[in-house]
């Protein structure tokens with residue numbers, strides 16, 4: 001069994017796509033191990049995306065991520081990291097395959113509806129950024 005951090009980003013929450021995205025997550029066989037609706041401050045978003053600090057879109061990305069509430073979750077399944085990234089689709093919705101969440105719900109390469117950890121080490125760090133051990137059920 002593996003866990004990954006997933007976020008329904010502010011664009012998708014504002015457009016009231018939360019329920020439809022959760023339905024896809026559960027239909028795909030993930031178990032929710034933690035879930036919280038929260039508003040990130042710009043500083044929270046900068047901490048979360050610290051690896052992207054030197055990228056030209058860092059300011060815009062962190063402003064977007066702190067622009068409204070998001071849903072932060074821990075998903076559990078066999079091969080959860082790879083499986084959740086496959087369900088999300090490519091970062092750029094123009095390149096995402098049909099049937100993926102980003103193809104269906106993303107507005108742009110930045111406002112792309114969801115986040116998913118990309119490796120076991122980042123999943124552990126990202127889960128720990130948002131959730132205390134006692135909050136994982």
Ligand code: GDP
Nearest residue numbers: 057060061090091109110111112114115116118
């Ligand atoms: P992910 O793992 O698919 O989320 O992609 P990355 O780790 O490469 O990028 C993190 C996030 O930064 C993405 O999900 C997008 O929200 C944003 N992003 C990535 N590439 C670009 C870009 O070229 N321009 C802008 N404005 N945002 C980007």
